[in-house]
Amino acid sequence: MKVYFVIAYRNILQRRVRSLMLAVSIVFVSVIFSLLLALVHGVQQTMIANGTALMTGHVNIAGFYKISQSSANPMVTKYPELMKYAKERIPEADIIIDRVKAYGKLISETDSTMIPMWGVNMEQEKNVLGRLEVEPSKDPNNPADLSKLSEPGTLALFDVHAKKLKVGVGDMVTVSLPTYRNMTNTKDVRVVAVLKDVGMMSQFNAYLNAKDVRELYQNKQDSTGQIMVYLKTLSDLPKVEARMRKEIPDKGYTLMEKESSPFWMKFDRVAGESWTGQKIDITTWEDETSFLKWIVSLLGALTFILTIVLSIIIVMGLINALWMSVKERTTEIGTLRAIGMQKNKVLWMFLLESLILSVSSTVVGLVLAAVICQVLNAAAIPIESDAFKMFLMTNNLSFTFGFAQALMTFFSLVIFFTLGSLIPAFQAAKLSPITAINQS
Amino acid sequence: MKVTFLKSILSVSLIMNPILRTWAADVVAEKKEELTQTQADDIIKLVDDRQRNSGDYKSLVFVKETERKKEPRLFQAMVYRRDGDDKFMILFTKPKEEAGKAYLKIDKNLWNFDPGTGKWERRTEREKLAGTNSRRSDFDESRLTEEYATKYEGADKLGDYKVYKFKLTAKEGKDVAYPVLNLWIDQADKNILKREEYALSGKLMRSAFYPKWNKKYSESKKGEVWIPEEIRIFDELEKGNSTIVLVKDTDLGKLEENMFTKAWIESKSK
Numbered sequence: 001m002k003v004y005f006v007i008a009y010r011n012i013l014q015r016r017v018r019s020l021m022l023a024v025s026i027v028f029v030s031v032i033f034s035l036l037l038a039l040v041h042g043v044q045q046t047m048i049a050n051g052t053a054l055m056t057g058h059v060n061i062a063g064f065y066k067i068s069q070s071s072a073n074p075m076v077t078k079y080p081e082l083m084k085y086a087k088e089r090i091p092e093a094d095i096i097i098d099r100v101k102a103y104g105k106l107i108s109e110t111d112s113t114m115i116p117m118w119g120v121n122m123e124q125e126k127n128v129l130g131r132l133e134v135e136p137s138k139d140p141n142n143p144a145d146l147s148k149l150s151e152p153g154t155l156a157l158f159d160v161h162a163k164k165l166k167v168g169v170g171d172m173v174t175v176s177l178p179t180y181r182n183m184t185n186t187k188d189v190r191v192v193a194v195l196k197d198v199g200m201m202s203q204f205n206a207y208l209n210a211k212d213v214r215e216l217y218q219n220k221q222d223s224t225g226q227i228m229v230y231l232k233t234l235s236d237l238p239k240v241e242a243r244m245r246k247e248i249p250d251k252g253y254t255l256m257e258k259e260s261s262p263f264w265m266k267f268d269r270v271a272g273e274s275w276t277g278q279k280i281d282i283t284t285w286e287d288e289t290s291f292l293k294w295i296v297s298l299l300g301a302l303t304f305i306l307t308i309v310l311s312i313i314i315v316m317g318l319i320n321a322l323w324m325s326v327k328e329r330t331t332e333i334g335t336l337r338a339i340g341m342q343k344n345k346v347l348w349m350f351l352l353e354s355l356i357l358s359v360s361s362t363v364v365g366l367v368l369a370a371v372i373c374q375v376l377n378a379a380a381i382p383i384e385s386d387a388f389k390m391f392l393m394t395n396n397l398s399f400t401f402g403f404a405q406a407l408m409t410f411f412s413l414v415i416f417f418t419l420g421s422l423i424p425a426f427q428a429a430k431l432s433p434i435t436a437i438n439q440s
Numbered sequence: 441m442k443v444t445f446l447k448s449i450l451s452v453s454l455i456m457n458p459i460l461r462t463w464a465a466d467v468v469a470e471k472k473e474e475l476t477q478t479q480a481d482d483i484i485k486l487v488d489d490r491q492r493n494s495g496d497y498k499s500l501v502f503v504k505e506t507e508r509k510k511e512p513r514l515f516q517a518m519v520y521r522r523d524g525d526d527k528f529m530i531l532f533t534k535p536k537e538e539a540g541k542a543y544l545k546i547d548k549n550l551w552n553f554d555p556g557t558g559k560w561e562r563r564t565e566r567e568k569l570a571g572t573n574s575r576r577s578d579f580d581e582s583r584l585t586e587e588y589a590t591k592y593e594g595a596d597k598l599g600d601y602k603v604y605k606f607k608l609t610a611k612e613g614k615d616v617a618y619p620v621l622n623l624w625i626d627q628a629d630k631n632i633l634k635r636e637e638y639a640l641s642g643k644l645m646r647s648a649f650y651p652k653w654n655k656k657y658s659e660s661k662k663g664e665v666w667i668p669e670e671i672r673i674f675d676e677l678e679k680g681n682s683t684i685v686l687v688k689d690t691d692l693g694k695l696e697e698n699m700f701t702k703a704w705i706e707s708k709s710k
Contacts, residue, residue: 110508111508112678174677176645182564183619184618184637185639186677188641268562270563
């Protein structure tokens with residue numbers, strides 16, 4: 001084994017320039033692939049972080065209350081009992097909060113916009129909504145203060161909506177929405193904070209005081225939109241969800257069937273069902289943000305296509321280099337075969353050459369990619385284009401390059417390049433000793 | 441001095457006389473216009489009855505939607521009603537991009553059809569039709585007596601028109617968009633001239649003016665039906681947004697039996 005390794009290693013050294021060019025190409029592909037994977041993973045991580053701050057817990061106790069057969073109100077009645085259950089029966093939970101759901105129109109002096117809103121209790125939100133960045137107020141007399149959402153008659157909205165409505169901290173906005181009994185209701189609220197945009201999700205969220213939302217909908221104090229449970233470890237999610245699905249029906253609640261979509265995509269289905277009263281829907285962050293999955297899928301697909309194209313180019317180079325090596329070493333192969341080397345050993349010798357090259361280059365590429373990711377993250381490169389901000393769901397480019405991504409890059413590239421070298425290696429192995437010696 | 445003083449008194453009384461007489465006449469007239477609760481209820485019932493058809497209804501409707509900072513949009517649609525069965529349908533015919541879109545009310549459900557996707561979607565009763573500030577109820581028959589409790593608020597004047605002013609409050613459990621209405625009703629012909637719609641919070645949401653009314657003979661009712669020919673709706677929350685609805689070619693004759701179906705709309709939307 002060692003002999004073959006030494007032969008392969010020496011062959012690489014002997015054709016230094018060609019080997020170096022190949023190695024640089026493999027390093028380049030490895031860096032590109034790693035960076036793209038890190039970007040996709042970064043977007044995924046941002047999606048979890050933003051999604052869980054903005055609109056969902058890791059796992060939620062949500063549901064619908066139907067006043068009539070054709071209605072579909074996204075609310076949980078008598079929620080303190082379920083809150084008590086969550087606090088007692090989910091020890092894996094880190095934070096448990098509740099939010100009231102709303103959908104209505106925000107109207108300023110100059111414009112209006114329809115937007116889903118959340119009624120929040122700020123005393124619960126310090127580590128959830130409080131994680132979001134607040135834009136500094138342009139009015140020195142009205143500093144931005146997200147904690148003021150604890151006062152009734154207040155609103156926090158994202159920059160994208162503040163710009164559309166041309167409002168800032170201290171300005172009044174009217175919220176107009178139909179109650180669950182379809183009566184129009186309004187409330188004048190004061191902007192207390194403008195939040196920095198976090199991409200596409202900013203479009204779908206604004207925050208009011210929970211009491212105001214209940215007042216707007218004429219709902220009782222013991223009703224809410226959903227109980228949001230944040231786990232200490234995300235890997236506990238399947239276990240916790242399974243337990244909730246088993247225990248909540250035991251407490252006398254009827255569960256809705258699992259459907260991996262956000263609550264607002266369930267309106268039509270629920271409104272079409274003939275039951276009335278309360279049904280509970282256990283959802284996860286993946287269900288509630290599933291409408292954004294296409295972004296991650298698209299980025300993943302683009303990464304895959306780009307890597308495949310680059311890899312094919314590199315493999316062609318590798319095949320060509322090995323092919324030339326076979327041609328140049330025909331006498332050597334013939335001699336080795338004549339003194340008794342088996343075909344499979346010849347094959348192995350060439351494969352080993354490609355393996356050494358791809359393993360070493362990929363490792364260098366991975367190390368380089370990790371360093372580049374660190375540098376890029378430290379630089380916090382702002383995304384200037386609004387379209388890209390919306391698409392990547394972040395204001396700064398974020399790369400998450402972990403061990404899993406490194407392993408994935410390593411194995412996919414090494415296997416791909418080694419498989420590519422099989423053709424010339426087979427060609428070399430197929431050479432008969434007499435023909436090989438004669439060719440020289 | 442004394443003569444001058446007397447002259448002044450005389451001139452003041454001469455000037456004041458017609459003013460005082462007009463004021464006194466108005467007071468007497470207003471006294472005459474005091475209505476009892478029964479009379480107030482009867483007027484609102486009359487408003488409902490005069491607009492009620494109880495049979496089939498078809499009209500051509502033009503809607504002009506004006507939104508601030510946007511170009512006005514014009515829509516043309518056909519409205520069909522079968523009041524006896526509480527069925528309603530509106531089929532947009534213009535502009536080109538809206539043509540074929542339709543709303544159909546079956547039982548208590550309002551459905552919206554988009555020919556672009558070929559799909560039906562359930563919509564709420566209160567939804568603005570095709571993005572305009574008009575709602576289904578703007579084209580429906582009047583149900584004020586059934587849905588609201590009436591309070592007479594006195595006589596008033598709207599331009600040259602002498603009107604009764606009423607405050608209507610939604611009855612318990614009634615499914616209405618606006619819990620409070622203010623109505624100005626023409627004293628002479630008992631048609632609504634102005635309507636203000638308020639939210640639960642007490643905020644004025646919409647003002648609607650009904651400058652033109654038309655009457656048609658209805659075979660099913662065996663009497664005349666009053667139809668608002670023009671409705672001018674002003675969004676009071678988003679100042680500058682307004683909608684003008686023109687109702688033309690109203691036909692109270694019998695409609696095809698199978699019209700109020702999804703299949704009929706789909707066939708017309710092709």
